[in-house]
Amino acid sequence: MSAAFIFEQLLNSLQLGVMLFVMAAGLTLVFGVMGLINLAHGSLYMVGAFFCAWVAGETGSFWVGLGAGLVAAAAAGAMVEMLVMRRLYDRDHLDQVLATFSLILIFNEGTRWVFGAQPLYLDIPSALATSVPLPGGGGYPLYRLVIIAFGIATAAGLYLLISRTRLGMQIRAGESDREMIGALGVDINTLYTLVFAIGAMLAGLAGALVGALQSVEVGMGEPVLILAFVVIVIGGIGSIKGALIGAILVGLVDTLGRAFLHKLFALALPPAEANGYGAALASMAIYLLMATVLAWRPKGLFPVNG
Amino acid sequence: MNKKLIALAVAASVSMPAMAQAENVKIGMITTLSGGGSSLGIDIRDGFALAVKQGGGKLGGQDIEVMIEDDARKPDKAKQIADKFIKRDKVDILTGIVWSNLALAVVPSAVKGGVFYISPNAGPSQLAGKLCNENYFNVAWQNDNLHEAMGEYVSSQGMKNAYILAPNYPAGKDSLAGFKRFYKGELAGETFTKLGQKDYAAELAAIREAKPDSIFFFLPGGMGIAFMKQYAQSGIEAPVFGPAFSFDQGILKAVGDAALGVKNSSQWNKDIDNAANKVFVADFQAEYGRLPSLYASQGYDAARLIASALKKAGGIGDAAAFRAALKVAEFESVRGAFKFGPNNHPIQDIYVREVVKEGDVLTNKIVGVGLKDHSDAYASQCAM
Known part of the structure; x- marks a missing residue:
């Protein structure tokens, strides 16, 4: 096992982590500000990927497609907020789960009607289809490095938005006392729509970037949604910082588990059994991580409001 | 409803x-x-x-x-x-x-x-x-059939050090067992991935490290699309083989040119x-x-x-x-x-197809026969 191999796996962990962060940030932002559990977040991820694939196919440019994916996801998010979510803020979480679960079904079947049942084609821009040499041999796909850059830029952008801008101030105020900022004359409805649209746009960004690497198909959002929930539960629901740390942790545990667990088992077991146990434990690893974190800190690593 | x-x-x-x-x-x-x-x-x-x-x-x-x-x-x-x-x-x-x-x-x-x-x-x-x-x-x-034919074909192509992977669920295990039943060479590695997994960065790094002369995978649906696209970027040169499921008409468009030239096994093709x-x-x-x-x-x-x-x-x-x-x-x-056959499963030829381009459309053409008049390994367990 070479140093280059380990370094490459660390890069893979980071790439998975930042993508999960982009996905989870929107989820945790919406929960933090509005107290809303949104299971349809994965559907917005799918909307971003499908519009990106469609527009990229029509125009021949991935970047135009990416822009379209962002706009479409944000628009879908704003529409969902105005038509559905607005009626749910005063209801309990079970009602929200029920309503947003039905949105998953509606989005999935709607997407199938519009785009058909077969997966869409979306490839990475040809300029990025090369690999960058790594120290110690081997290469790393340039596109994955670009994804890491997007993720870091998103984290930095969110930090600046929340800590340095007027909107960020309102978001923070909304997290701590939503009646009071309403009383102070802030237009709560617009603020909520805006926050929801930002969260949706982030999901769309993740969907479009990852869609080019994976597959653009109906139902692609749900597995990612589960991972995003694991991330925000580990990080502390509502905390952006928690989402970042949680996402990197999940990325590390998942990737390193897949890369090294079976080798670890192979030290003590015959190869066939080691493969079986390694694969089984690797699929469980992030859930074990979540259980451990919750046993130690029941409200996650960075609990909001104490 | x-x-x-x-x-x-x-x-x-x-x-x-x-x-x-x-x-x-x-x-x-x-x-x-x-x-x-x-x-x-x-x-x-x-x-x-x-x-x-x-x-x-x-x-x-x-x-x-x-x-x-x-x-x-x-x-x-x-x-x-x-x-x-x-x-x-x-x-x-x-x-x-x-x-x-x-x-x-x-x-x-x-x-x-x-x-x-x-x-x-x-x-x-x-x-x-x-x-x-x-x-x-x-x-x-029978589930194992197409994988068995690919095992036979990969061996017949002189490959001796294959890396094989499939999802960790019953059909995935059947698949690798079927491949190994007819493949005669060594294995550079064998990996079971998570069912539904879409990111194969960790597995591709392990494949590069293992230096196989060929790769066999069974990853149906979106998993296969994701694997092929990421494989094309990974810079690994070894040829890829698989059953028809990841290279069938409904899926080829989404995989794109990354699939061109891949050999896959099937009991049917349009030609x-x-x-x-x-x-x-x-x-x-x-x-x-x-x-x-x-x-x-x-x-x-x-x-x-x-x-x-x-x-x-x-x-x-x-x-x-x-x-x-x-x-x-x-x-x-x-x-x-x-x-x-005696257990009401087909006895048939399993063909080897290659992904080709006809005009702008990706499709398959038959390039050989993997197994002739092939039955399955379980007929003897069937008491009927």
Whole structure:
């Protein structure tokens, strides 16, 4: 096992982590500000990927497609907020789960009607289809490095938005006392729509970037949604910082588990059994991580409001 | 709820209501029409419906009634639909299931109750071996078949150090076992991935490290699309081999040029030269405006098998005669020579195809035969 191999796996962990962060940030932002559990977040991820694939196919440019994916996801998010979510803020979480679960079904079947049942084609821009040499041999796909850059830029952008801008101030105020900022004359409805649209746009960004690497198909959002929930539960629901740390942790545990667990088992077991146990434990690893974190800190690593 | 009830043929029900309806052969199709994996079920349904349409709304000259419901890829839902079809609608024949775990939930109890089941896809080892039944017929393949043919072919190409991977679930394990049954070289590595996994960065790094001379993978649906795209960027040069599922017509467009040149195994392709296949490919394109997939060919053959047996036995009134007529399988399969083995699974040639471009369209052409007159490894466990 070479140093280059380990370094490459660390890069893979980071790439998975930042993508999960982009996905989870929107989820945790919406929960933090509005107290809303949104299971349809994965559907917005799918909307971003499908519009990106469609527009990229029509125009021949991935970047135009990416822009379209962002706009479409944000628009879908704003529409969902105005038509559905607005009626749910005063209801309990079970009602929200029920309503947003039905949105998953509606989005999935709607997407199938519009785009058909077969997966869409979306490839990475040809300029990025090369690999960058790594120290110690081997290469790393340039596109994955670009994804890491997007993720870091998103984290930095969110930090600046929340800590340095007027909107960020309102978001923070909304997290701590939503009646009071309403009383102070802030237009709560617009603020909520805006926050929801930002969260949706982030999901769309993740969907479009990852869609080019994976597959653009109906139902692609749900597995990612589960991972995003694991991330925000580990990080502390509502905390952006928690989402970042949680996402990197999940990325590390998942990737390193897949890369090294079976080798670890192979030290003590015959190869066939080691493969079986390694694969089984690797699929469980992030859930074990979540259980451990919750046993130690029941409200996650960075609990909001104490 | 998203229930769909489509009666494709209700011939003669107006003029002689009571009698004619009682004599209709009732066929219940349970398949995946919504959510992930729905393109497979849709192709099976469309292939089946095409054969019914060609028969003028009849199969084998008999009036039929086809009921279609969506299982959404959920075993419990498939079981509910089957119970409803059997108890309330009193169907004679069930068909349509795509996935092995759904087939295992539905088929054993249904066939024990005297209903016929014609499988257009799923062929889990259990149903070919210990759980085989005289009323269960598989018109596609036993699950291991295409992987076995690929094992044979990879060896015949002089590959001696293959890296193999599949998802960690029953069909994935069957797949690698099937490959290894016929592959004679060494293994550079063997990996079970998470079912539904879409990011293969960690696995690709491990493959590069292991330096194999070839790669065999079974990753159906979106998993395979994701793997091939990421493989193309990884810079690994070893040739890729797999069963048809990751390189079939419905999926190739999404994989793109990354799939060009890949060899894959299949019991059917659109360029197999026989009259039945020519009619099927032309009519399917005319009817639906797309090229037929492997799954469409299997749905079509399922309907034509039923038609041949209904014609030979003069309906389904005499179950023993209908069963015997199914068993002899006197229909022209679109794949050419076809017959049933002792466990009611096909004995057939498995071809090797290569992904090519015809104009702008990615598709497959046959480049060789993987295994001739191939049966399956479980027939000996079937006491029938």
